[in-house]
Amino acid sequence: MELCEGGDLVQRILDKGNYTERDAAAIIRSVLQVVAYAHDMGVVHRDIKPDNILLKVESDVTSLQLADWGFGTFVTPGEQLHRLCGTSYYMPPEMIDGKYDERADVWSCGVMLYVLLAGQPPFYAVCDDAVMRKVKNDGIPNLTCNPWPFISDDAKEAVMRMMTYDPAHRPSAREMLNHPWIREDGVAYDNVIQPEVLQRLRGFAAMTEFRRHASLVSACGGGGEGEGHHGEACLCVSARPARVARAGTSCR
Numbered sequence: 001m002e003l004c005e006g007g008d009l010v011q012r013i014l015d016k017g018n019y020t021e022r023d024a025a026a027i028i029r030s031v032l033q034v035v036a037y038a039h040d041m042g043v044v045h046r047d048i049k050p051d052n053i054l055l056k057v058e059s060d061v062t063s064l065q066l067a068d069w070g071f072g073t074f075v076t077p078g079e080q081l082h083r084l085c086g087t088s089y090y091m092p093p094e095m096i097d098g099k100y101d102e103r104a105d106v107w108s109c110g111v112m113l114y115v116l117l118a119g120q121p122p123f124y125a126v127c128d129d130a131v132m133r134k135v136k137n138d139g140i141p142n143l144t145c146n147p148w149p150f151i152s153d154d155a156k157e158a159v160m161r162m163m164t165y166d167p168a169h170r171p172s173a174r175e176m177l178n179h180p181w182i183r184e185d186g187v188a189y190d191n192v193i194q195p196e197v198l199q200r201l202r203g204f205a206a207m208t209e210f211r212r213h214a215s216l217v218s219a220c221g222g223g224g225e226g227e228g229h230h231g232e233a234c235l236c237v238s239a240r241p242a243r244v245a246r247a248g249t250s251c252r
């Protein structure tokens, strides 16, 4: 991967101080283009989130690179993956159930779009297990509270499509590239995202940064907080949701 001198996406959005639905659509389109290409190659990323989107050029928020392929793996058509990995806010329900394929990335793109438009994740709690319970049990993002009344129906529909609970009915990344709000010269317009969203995004980014320093996520042999929750491995969670992975590198 080439050097990205532009820093991370969220920081640039915050530095810029304003952005529009059209900007958000361009961002998610660029991410989906990379994801669709990876899926065509039989590769799944498994940790798509704003923190892993870096900019090649600081002045251009669309010069994106999808970074951090540490959880990336190959998947063949029809194959099911089992490893719980990534970051709890962005995990799809089927991954929490332990059986998923490349459509997991599409869900994560949907969560990422939700964060870009609302400034906070759709399922929020202070620890990973609670976030995952919400994803499993609630499953449907709330698009009625602020700022959603100010966001276009087409943008909401794009979020809902990517966050289709049942992966069998969830569109592929390539199909999403044809969505009216996402496609180039589509219906996304220059309606400015509310300043409160940027404030929330700032808070969420700060919390994520804190978590990066404070979290203690490790696999352990037994007796820990998450033992038995996901089979043979114990998931030790931090005070804040973080990147998680089951013990055992051989498990996919």
Ligand SMILES: Nc1ncnc2c1ncn2[C@@H]1O[C@H](COP(=O)(O)OP(=O)(O)OP(=O)(O)O)[C@@H](O)[C@H]1O
Binding pocket: 001, 002, 003, 004, 005, 008, 051, 052, 054, 067, 068, 069, 070, 212, 243
């Ligand atoms: N190609 C790159 N160009 C410039 N900076 C990079 C590049 N790749 C990674 N970085 C920097 O390193 C940071 C961490 O990278 P990465 O996400 O790959 O690792 P990580 O193990 O997930 O760490 P973290 O948990 O902090 O995200 C990025 O946020 C970015 O600041």
Ligand SMILES: [Mg+2]
Binding pocket: 051, 052, 068
């Ligand atoms: Mg990362």
